[in-house]
Amino acid sequence: MYTAVNFEEKLAKIADQWSPKIVAQLNDYHIKLVKLQGDFVWHSHPETDEAFFVVAGEMFIDFRDGAAKLGKGELLVVPKGVEHKPRAEVECHVMLLEPAGTPNTGDAGGDRTVENPEWI
Protein backbone atom coordinates (compact mmCIF):
# COMPACT_ATOMS: atom_id res chain seq x y z
CA MET A 1 0.00 0.00 0.00
CA TYR A 2 2.73 2.44 0.96
CA THR A 3 5.56 1.85 -1.47
CA ALA A 4 8.58 4.12 -1.61
CA VAL A 5 9.46 5.87 -4.87
CA ASN A 6 12.91 4.76 -5.98
CA PHE A 7 14.53 7.63 -7.87
CA GLU A 8 16.98 5.43 -9.77
CA GLU A 9 14.17 3.20 -11.04
CA LYS A 10 12.09 6.20 -12.06
CA LEU A 11 15.00 7.89 -13.80
CA ALA A 12 15.60 4.72 -15.83
CA LYS A 13 12.14 5.27 -17.34
CA ILE A 14 12.92 8.77 -18.56
CA ALA A 15 14.22 8.87 -22.12
CA ASP A 16 13.92 12.53 -23.04
CA GLN A 17 15.83 15.46 -21.60
CA TRP A 18 14.15 18.64 -20.29
CA SER A 19 10.87 16.80 -19.82
CA PRO A 20 9.96 16.62 -16.13
CA LYS A 21 7.98 13.60 -14.96
CA ILE A 22 5.88 13.53 -11.79
CA VAL A 23 6.80 10.87 -9.22
CA ALA A 24 4.87 12.04 -6.14
CA GLN A 25 2.42 14.60 -4.87
CA LEU A 26 2.66 16.46 -1.55
CA ASN A 27 -0.54 18.41 -0.93
CA ASP A 28 -0.77 20.62 -4.02
CA TYR A 29 2.92 20.28 -4.87
CA HIS A 30 4.46 17.92 -7.39
CA ILE A 31 7.77 16.17 -6.87
CA LYS A 32 9.29 15.66 -10.30
CA LEU A 33 12.39 14.12 -11.83
CA VAL A 34 14.08 15.49 -14.92
CA LYS A 35 17.20 14.86 -16.99
CA LEU A 36 19.02 17.99 -18.10
CA GLN A 37 21.78 18.55 -20.61
CA GLY A 38 22.74 21.67 -22.51
CA ASP A 39 21.10 25.05 -21.99
CA PHE A 40 17.46 25.69 -21.15
CA VAL A 41 15.63 28.97 -21.81
CA TRP A 42 15.75 32.06 -19.60
CA HIS A 43 12.51 32.28 -17.64
CA SER A 44 11.01 33.04 -14.26
CA HIS A 45 8.04 31.76 -12.27
CA PRO A 46 6.10 34.88 -11.21
CA GLU A 47 3.92 32.94 -8.74
CA THR A 48 6.24 30.51 -7.02
CA ASP A 49 9.67 29.52 -5.76
CA GLU A 50 11.18 26.43 -7.38
CA ALA A 51 13.56 23.92 -5.77
CA PHE A 52 16.27 21.99 -7.62
CA PHE A 53 18.02 19.03 -5.96
CA VAL A 54 20.75 17.18 -7.85
CA VAL A 55 20.42 13.41 -7.69
CA ALA A 56 23.30 12.63 -10.08
CA GLY A 57 25.80 14.74 -11.99
CA GLU A 58 26.15 18.49 -11.74
CA MET A 59 24.33 21.49 -13.12
CA PHE A 60 24.45 25.24 -13.13
CA ILE A 61 21.68 27.75 -12.70
CA ASP A 62 22.50 31.03 -14.39
CA PHE A 63 21.08 34.22 -12.95
CA ARG A 64 21.33 37.68 -14.49
CA ASP A 65 23.91 38.56 -11.82
CA GLY A 66 25.84 35.32 -11.49
CA ALA A 67 25.55 31.55 -11.47
CA ALA A 68 25.12 28.77 -8.93
CA LYS A 69 26.76 25.36 -9.26
CA LEU A 70 24.89 22.35 -7.88
CA GLY A 71 26.63 19.04 -7.42
CA LYS A 72 25.14 15.73 -6.32
CA GLY A 73 23.35 16.12 -2.99
CA GLU A 74 22.99 19.88 -3.34
CA LEU A 75 19.79 21.91 -3.40
CA LEU A 76 18.91 25.43 -4.48
CA VAL A 77 15.63 27.30 -4.22
CA VAL A 78 15.11 29.83 -7.01
CA PRO A 79 12.95 32.61 -5.55
CA LYS A 80 9.74 33.45 -7.35
CA GLY A 81 10.05 36.05 -10.06
CA VAL A 82 13.83 35.64 -10.42
CA GLU A 83 15.04 35.01 -13.96
CA HIS A 84 17.12 31.89 -14.28
CA LYS A 85 18.47 29.48 -16.88
CA PRO A 86 19.34 25.90 -15.92
CA ARG A 87 22.19 24.24 -17.81
CA ALA A 88 24.38 21.17 -17.60
CA GLU A 89 27.42 20.14 -19.59
CA VAL A 90 26.92 16.42 -19.02
CA GLU A 91 23.47 14.90 -18.42
CA CYS A 92 22.35 15.73 -14.90
CA HIS A 93 19.49 14.13 -12.95
CA VAL A 94 17.43 16.49 -10.87
CA MET A 95 14.47 16.45 -8.49
CA LEU A 96 12.16 19.47 -8.84
CA LEU A 97 9.72 20.68 -6.20
CA GLU A 98 7.05 23.17 -7.09
CA PRO A 99 3.29 23.63 -7.06
CA ALA A 100 1.35 21.35 -9.41
CA GLY A 101 0.78 23.09 -12.71
CA THR A 102 3.95 25.17 -12.67
CA PRO A 103 5.14 25.22 -16.30
CA ASN A 104 8.82 24.36 -16.85
CA THR A 105 9.35 27.42 -19.02
CA GLY A 106 7.58 29.78 -16.60
CA ASP A 107 6.72 33.12 -18.14
CA ALA A 108 8.82 32.46 -21.25
CA GLY A 109 6.63 29.80 -22.88
CA GLY A 110 7.80 28.48 -26.24
CA ASP A 111 8.21 25.08 -27.80
CA ARG A 112 10.09 23.58 -24.86
CA THR A 113 7.07 24.00 -22.59
CA VAL A 114 5.70 20.80 -21.02
CA GLU A 115 2.09 21.60 -20.19
CA ASN A 116 1.03 18.44 -18.39
CA PRO A 117 3.94 16.38 -17.13
CA GLU A 118 3.38 12.64 -17.20
CA TRP A 119 3.28 10.56 -14.01
CA ILE A 120 5.81 7.75 -14.02
Place this chain on the structure above:
Amino acid sequence: MYTAVNFEEKLAKIADQWSPKIVAQLNDYHIKLVKLQGDFVWHSHPETDEAFFVVAGEMFIDFRDGAAKLGKGELLVVPKGVEHKPRAEVECHVMLLEPAGTPNTGDAGGDRTVENPEWI
Protein backbone atom coordinates in the same frame (compact mmCIF):
# COMPACT_ATOMS: atom_id res chain seq x y z
CA MET B 1 24.36 35.29 -3.76
CA TYR B 2 22.80 32.01 -4.87
CA THR B 3 24.67 29.28 -3.04
CA ALA B 4 23.55 25.67 -3.13
CA VAL B 5 22.75 23.88 0.12
CA ASN B 6 25.09 20.92 0.51
CA PHE B 7 23.26 18.18 2.41
CA GLU B 8 26.42 16.44 3.60
CA GLU B 9 27.80 19.67 5.05
CA LYS B 10 24.50 20.45 6.75
CA LEU B 11 24.17 16.95 8.18
CA ALA B 12 27.66 17.25 9.69
CA LYS B 13 26.28 20.10 11.80
CA ILE B 14 23.47 18.02 13.28
CA ALA B 15 24.42 16.36 16.56
CA ASP B 16 21.05 15.26 17.94
CA GLN B 17 18.70 12.64 16.56
CA TRP B 18 14.99 13.24 15.93
CA SER B 19 15.55 17.01 15.81
CA PRO B 20 14.79 18.34 12.33
CA LYS B 21 16.77 21.38 11.17
CA ILE B 22 15.62 23.73 8.40
CA VAL B 23 17.96 24.09 5.43
CA ALA B 24 15.74 25.86 2.88
CA GLN B 25 12.34 27.41 2.35
CA LEU B 26 10.14 26.94 -0.72
CA ASN B 27 7.18 29.32 -0.57
CA ASP B 28 5.56 28.41 2.77
CA TYR B 29 7.22 24.98 2.93
CA HIS B 30 10.34 24.05 4.86
CA ILE B 31 12.95 21.65 3.58
CA LYS B 32 14.49 19.99 6.63
CA LEU B 33 17.19 17.46 7.42
CA VAL B 34 16.99 15.05 10.32
CA LYS B 35 18.93 12.12 11.74
CA LEU B 36 16.79 9.20 12.89
CA GLN B 37 17.59 6.13 14.96
CA GLY B 38 15.31 3.95 17.02
CA ASP B 39 11.54 4.37 17.18
CA PHE B 40 9.63 7.63 17.04
CA VAL B 41 6.09 8.13 18.38
CA TRP B 42 2.88 7.22 16.57
CA HIS B 43 1.31 10.39 15.22
CA SER B 44 -0.46 11.93 12.26
CA HIS B 45 -0.57 15.37 10.67
CA PRO B 46 -4.27 16.22 10.32
CA GLU B 47 -3.59 19.22 8.05
CA THR B 48 -0.87 18.11 5.69
CA ASP B 49 0.95 15.42 3.77
CA GLU B 50 4.60 14.88 4.72
CA ALA B 51 7.42 13.72 2.45
CA PHE B 52 10.41 11.63 3.58
CA PHE B 53 13.46 11.23 1.31
CA VAL B 54 16.37 9.09 2.48
CA VAL B 55 19.76 10.73 1.93
CA ALA B 56 21.81 8.04 3.68
CA GLY B 57 20.98 4.75 5.39
CA GLU B 58 17.56 3.16 5.53
CA MET B 59 14.41 3.65 7.53
CA PHE B 60 10.96 2.23 7.97
CA ILE B 61 7.65 4.00 8.30
CA ASP B 62 5.16 1.91 10.21
CA PHE B 63 1.48 2.30 9.43
CA ARG B 64 -1.41 0.69 11.28
CA ASP B 65 -1.82 -1.70 8.34
CA GLY B 66 1.77 -2.33 7.32
CA ALA B 67 5.18 -0.77 6.90
CA ALA B 68 7.19 0.90 4.16
CA LYS B 69 10.94 0.53 3.81
CA LEU B 70 12.90 3.46 2.42
CA GLY B 71 16.49 3.03 1.27
CA LYS B 72 18.90 5.71 0.07
CA GLY B 73 17.40 7.61 -2.85
CA GLU B 74 13.83 6.61 -2.01
CA LEU B 75 10.91 8.88 -1.17
CA LEU B 76 7.54 8.37 0.46
CA VAL B 77 4.69 10.81 0.97
CA VAL B 78 2.63 10.08 4.08
CA PRO B 79 -0.90 11.31 3.36
CA LYS B 80 -2.42 13.79 5.77
CA GLY B 81 -4.28 12.28 8.66
CA VAL B 82 -2.62 8.87 8.34
CA GLU B 83 -1.04 7.54 11.52
CA HIS B 84 2.61 6.63 11.12
CA LYS B 85 5.72 5.89 13.15
CA PRO B 86 9.16 6.44 11.63
CA ARG B 87 11.94 4.13 12.82
CA ALA B 88 15.47 3.19 11.88
CA GLU B 89 17.76 0.46 13.18
CA VAL B 90 20.96 2.31 12.27
CA GLU B 91 21.16 6.09 12.09
CA CYS B 92 19.44 7.26 8.93
CA HIS B 93 19.67 10.71 7.32
CA VAL B 94 16.45 12.07 5.90
CA MET B 95 15.13 15.12 4.07
CA LEU B 96 11.63 16.17 5.15
CA LEU B 97 9.27 18.35 3.12
CA GLU B 98 6.23 19.88 4.75
CA PRO B 99 4.59 23.23 5.41
CA ALA B 100 6.48 25.54 7.76
CA GLY B 101 5.22 25.09 11.30
CA THR B 102 4.31 21.41 10.96
CA PRO B 103 5.27 19.85 14.31
CA ASN B 104 7.35 16.66 14.13
CA THR B 105 5.03 14.85 16.52
CA GLY B 106 1.85 15.98 14.72
CA ASP B 107 -1.27 15.45 16.78
CA ALA B 108 0.55 13.35 19.40
CA GLY B 109 2.58 16.10 21.06
CA GLY B 110 4.75 15.08 23.98
CA ASP B 111 8.31 15.69 25.04
CA ARG B 112 9.82 14.79 21.67
CA THR B 113 8.08 17.72 20.01
CA VAL B 114 10.34 20.28 18.32
CA GLU B 115 8.29 23.47 18.20
CA ASN B 116 10.58 25.77 16.25
CA PRO B 117 13.24 23.92 14.29
CA GLU B 118 16.55 25.73 14.02
CA TRP B 119 17.92 26.90 10.65
CA ILE B 120 21.35 25.52 9.90
